[in-house]
Amino acid sequence: MIDKRVGSLPEAVAGIGDGATVLVGGFGNSGIPVELVHALLDEGARDLTLVTNNAGSGETDVAALIREHRVRKIICSYPRSSGSIWFEERYRAGELELELVPQGTLSERMRAAGAGLGGFFTPAGADSLLAEGKEVRMINGRRHVFEEPLHGDVALIKARKADRWGNLVYSTAARNFGPTMATAATVTVVQVREFVELGDLDPECIVTPGIFVDRVVEVAGS
Amino acid sequence: MIDKRVGSLPEAVAGIGDGATVLVGGFGNSGIPVELVHALLDEGARDLTLVTNNAGSGETDVAALIREHRVRKIICSYPRSSGSIWFEERYRAGELELELVPQGTLSERMRAAGAGLGGFFTPAGADSLLAEGKEVRMINGRRHVFEEPLHGDVALIKARKADRWGNLVYSTAARNFGPTMATAATVTVVQVREFVELGDLDPECIVTPGIFVDRVVEVAGS
Amino acid sequence: MSGPRLSLIDMARRVARDIPSGAYVNLGIGMPTLVGEVVSPDKEIVYHSENGILGMGPAPAPGEGDPELINAGKQPVTLLPGGSYFHHTDSFMMMRGGHIDVTVLGGFQVSAAGDLANWATDEVGHPPAVGGAMDLAVGAKRVLVFMTHTTKAGTPKILPLCTYPLTAAGVVDRIFTELAVIDVVPGGLVVRELVAGLSREELQARTGARLAFADEVVELVPGAV
Amino acid sequence: MSGPRLSLIDMARRVARDIPSGAYVNLGIGMPTLVGEVVSPDKEIVYHSENGILGMGPAPAPGEGDPELINAGKQPVTLLPGGSYFHHTDSFMMMRGGHIDVTVLGGFQVSAAGDLANWATDEVGHPPAVGGAMDLAVGAKRVLVFMTHTTKAGTPKILPLCTYPLTAAGVVDRIFTELAVIDVVPGGLVVRELVAGLSREELQARTGARLAFADEVVELVPGAV
Numbered sequence: 057m058i059d060k061r062v063g064s065l066p067e068a069v070a071g072i073g074d075g076a077t078v079l080v081g082g083f084g085n086s087g088i089p090v091e092l093v094h095a096l097l098d099e100g101a102r103d104l105t106l107v108t109n110n111a112g113s114g115e116t117d118v119a120a121l122i123r124e125h126r127v128r129k130i131i132c133s134y135p136r137s138s139g140s141i142w143f144e145e146r147y148r149a150g151e152l153e154l155e156l157v158p159q160g161t162l163s164e165r166m167r168a169a170g171a172g173l174g175g176f177f178t179p180a181g182a183d184s185l186l187a188e189g190k191e192v193r194m195i196n197g198r199r200h201v202f203e204e205p206l207h208g209d210v211a212l213i214k215a216r217k218a219d220r221w222g223n224l225v226y227s228t229a230a231r232n233f234g235p236t237m238a239t240a241a242t243v244t245v246v247q248v249r250e251f252v253e254l255g256d257l258d259p260e261c262i263v264t265p266g267i268f269v270d271r272v273v274e275v276a277g278s
Numbered sequence: 279m280i281d282k283r284v285g286s287l288p289e290a291v292a293g294i295g296d297g298a299t300v301l302v303g304g305f306g307n308s309g310i311p312v313e314l315v316h317a318l319l320d321e322g323a324r325d326l327t328l329v330t331n332n333a334g335s336g337e338t339d340v341a342a343l344i345r346e347h348r349v350r351k352i353i354c355s356y357p358r359s360s361g362s363i364w365f366e367e368r369y370r371a372g373e374l375e376l377e378l379v380p381q382g383t384l385s386e387r388m389r390a391a392g393a394g395l396g397g398f399f400t401p402a403g404a405d406s407l408l409a410e411g412k413e414v415r416m417i418n419g420r421r422h423v424f425e426e427p428l429h430g431d432v433a434l435i436k437a438r439k440a441d442r443w444g445n446l447v448y449s450t451a452a453r454n455f456g457p458t459m460a461t462a463a464t465v466t467v468v469q470v471r472e473f474v475e476l477g478d479l480d481p482e483c484i485v486t487p488g489i490f491v492d493r494v495v496e497v498a499g500s
Numbered sequence: 501m502s503g504p505r506l507s508l509i510d511m512a513r514r515v516a517r518d519i520p521s522g523a524y525v526n527l528g529i530g531m532p533t534l535v536g537e538v539v540s541p542d543k544e545i546v547y548h549s550e551n552g553i554l555g556m557g558p559a560p561a562p563g564e565g566d567p568e569l570i571n572a573g574k575q576p577v578t579l580l581p582g583g584s585y586f587h588h589t590d591s592f593m594m595m596r597g598g599h600i601d602v603t604v605l606g607g608f609q610v611s612a613a614g615d616l617a618n619w620a621t622d623e624v625g626h627p628p629a630v631g632g633a634m635d636l637a638v639g640a641k642r643v644l645v646f647m648t649h650t651t652k653a654g655t656p657k658i659l660p661l662c663t664y665p666l667t668a669a670g671v672v673d674r675i676f677t678e679l680a681v682i683d684v685v686p687g688g689l690v691v692r693e694l695v696a697g698l699s700r701e702e703l704q705a706r707t708g709a710r711l712a713f714a715d716e717v718v719e720l721v722p723g724a725v
Numbered sequence: 726m727s728g729p730r731l732s733l734i735d736m737a738r739r740v741a742r743d744i745p746s747g748a749y750v751n752l753g754i755g756m757p758t759l760v761g762e763v764v765s766p767d768k769e770i771v772y773h774s775e776n777g778i779l780g781m782g783p784a785p786a787p788g789e790g791d792p793e794l795i796n797a798g799k800q801p802v803t804l805l806p807g808g809s810y811f812h813h814t815d816s817f818m819m820m821r822g823g824h825i826d827v828t829v830l831g832g833f834q835v836s837a838a839g840d841l842a843n844w845a846t847d848e849v850g851h852p853p854a855v856g857g858a859m860d861l862a863v864g865a866k867r868v869l870v871f872m873t874h875t876t877k878a879g880t881p882k883i884l885p886l887c888t889y890p891l892t893a894a895g896v897v898d899r900i901f902t903e904l905a906v907i908d909v910v911p912g913g914l915v916v917r918e919l920v921a922g923l924s925r926e927e928l929q930a931r932t933g934a935r936l937a938f939a940d941e942v943v944e945l946v947p948g949a950v
């Protein structure tokens with residue numbers, strides 16, 4: 057029987073190794089898989105590459121991973137925020153490599169990985185410093201930059217409900233990067249507020265079909 | 279007030295000009311916007327380029343457009359079917375140009391148009407005749423072929439319900455190409471079984487947000 | 501900076517007049533967000549937020565609302581009837597794919613050719629951040645820049661060429677400042693509207709790029725925009 | 726063709742044994758569809774259909790079901806609890822992106838290097854059609870080909886090089902015919918299983934490409950697969 061539900065947070069993040077590329081969902085404080093990231097902190101993997109829109113705020117989740125020297129590199133569109141003190145500290149100290157990517161390109165590169173594409177040309181950023189060192193091509197009279205797929209070893213995301221097949225629905229704007237990251241990682245781990253029975257989710261409304269999901273863990277109240 | 283609902287099929291297809299590229303939803307007999315295609319037949323536009331997965335069957339919809347000499351070119355993944363007599367007739371007579379595209383590439387090319395991308399590399403078809411004349415590149419040890427965006431002047435699609443903003447939900451496998459075609463055309467025209475009030479569609483379950491839709495027409499029982 | 505000028509709210513009102521009813525609109529974070537607060541209630545506008553919202557409504561009452569329902573500026577918002585949620589990749593399809601009718605963006609600099617610089621300065625050692633600015637700038641059908649005419653130090657922000665790193669080249673359609681409304685047209689900049697009491701020469705003096713003036717320059721009256 | 730051979734249903738049963746419980750599976754149209762009918766009911770398999778279905782169930786009772794709920798072969802199907810619908814572009818993300826565990830495809834020809842030809846012959850004047858075959862062939866984690874060992878005229882379909890237009894190069898993992906189960910490995914073809922009563926020489930005689938044999942070749946007994 058297919059059953060992607062796991063019973064605990066440590067089980068959910070088990071096996072994430074040193075040097076892994078980890079996609080972490082969330083935008084601002086919306087949709088962050090806080091408990092999964094803390095479980096990853098406890099799990100102990102180091103030398104991580106994080107792919108995430110923001111670089112954490114305050115002392116929790118991504119900021120805590122950075123504070124605890126677990127992160128070698130961050131691939132990100134908007135690392136600065138009002139409380140991104142640990143990102144700024146480690147970045148200024150030269151301990152943390154930053155690859156800055158326009159937000160749409162960040163999402164699209166992960167989608168390309170999930171979709172089995174070899175890369176794409178986008179006009180976003182093609183006129184900018186962020187295109188330096190990349191192939192630029194005129195297409196229909198407009199500059200486009202070639203962007204490569206961005207694949208994760210693991211994705212950590214948050215959804216609202218899951219069934220044992222790993223089908224997911226999300227909650228309002230907390231959906232953000234989750235559905236795309238789920239497609240782009242070798243192992244997709246999801247924390248959900250609630251498990252439901254197989255068949256309880258409307259097949260017309262399932263946002264992430266279980267084919268993209270490997271493990272789901274229930275975190276009540278999240 | 280935003281109101282994308284129109285009162286009749288002729289109004290829905292008004293203004294489609296000779297030489298237009300028309301994206302037509304449907305897969306087999308599922309999700310075909312039959313009434314819109316017949317309205318296009320009545321409207322009279324000629325010299326059309328159709329983008330559609332199959333080339334019609336029997337005497338209705340796409341087959342009727344082909345029979346009536348309205349179609350100059352068809353961009354398609356699977357033109358043959360048990361009843362594709364008019365396609366075969368016109369094709370063998372040299373009256374109908376065929377651009378054959380792998381099904382995933384067909385869909386992805388329209389998505390690229392809708393997403394404002396300049397093209398993408400895909401492994402599908404890269405080893406095949408269908409890559410002839412196209413740029414082929416080794417990416418991660420695998421051949422990929424460069425595919426261009428495919429944009430429509432008009433999309434004709436079918437959905438189940440719409441509100442006045444043009445938000446859409448579909449019905450089972452009739453969804454197929456509809457959501458992608460809606461993004462890829464200058465004017466997207468939708469036939470729906472039923473109009474509903476604004477706010478009646480669950481915001482978590484809207485498949486095509488109204489931003490991609492220009493006109494919706496109700497065809498009861500479709 | 502002394503002399504005649506529009507207040508921030510006047511500026512926002514002026515930008516709002518350029519947003520037609522029925523438009524799909526993305527407002528950048530910061531000053532552009534103000535525009536949403538002064539658009540005429542007679543218009544039906546569908547606001548888009550890059551984090552996957554269409555049909556965004558006003559902020560919820562304090563203590564109410566869904567903590568995860570936020571806008572691009574990370575402030576709590578609501579959803580209007582007819583609104584929808586979608587994932588980030590679909591959201592940026594809307595932005596980059598030409599589906600957003602109007603975007604209002606802040607600007608550090610705009611060039612005479614409509615180049616926009618609004619994501620990085622030449623400050624050294626400050627970690628950069630880009631967000632969704634580049635996708636919006638290249639993708640929206642109409643790009644309106646809402647910014648002060650000069651820096652606080654009085655340095656012009658409208659220049660022959662941007663000196664800060666570009667967001668995107670040749671994308672700006674219209675610039676709104678506390679002094680003027682300026683169109684970017686082939687060949688350069690045309691002043692359409694000018695704040696009452698400011699001379700053309702004074703405007704030019706605060707502008708780095710050469711300005712042309714429309715045949716009829718409309719007067720912008722502070723407090724009556 | 727006379728001599729020992731598996732029936733179609735035996736062949737389908739043999740393929741079905743290669744599909745592990747829990748797998749996401751796409752069955753090509755035609756012969757491969759049979760496999761779904763003989764998979765052990767002890768296994769929980771999630772069937773994918775290119776037109777946007779995951780968790781596809783069996784055909785509905787005659788006269789029942791939704792006329793628009795069809796599979797890739799345009800036959801009416803149902804949806805199991807846990808199933809979902811999605812659009813074509815997402816469906817092909819699953820196929821091309823390596824998310825389908827196993828696909829079973831028909832074949833016109835397979836080469837010793839695992840090249841697959843299954844979409845066009847060398848027939849002249851016949852309009853071509855490709856469908857989703859190329860996306861599946863390049864994208865599925867495991868590509869099983871289910872075909873007759875030779876054409877009706879007895880011409881080998883397993884060849885040093887395909888003579889028909891390729892679907893994709895180097896993608897086939899295993900070939901199932903009425904005579905044998907053959908793996909494509911680096912360096913060529915290895916026979917793993919052979920129908921009872923057929924000699925290795927006879928199999929080689931009906932095969933265009935050179936065959937190697939596994940240390941232990943399993944016997945396939947017609948009627949007892």
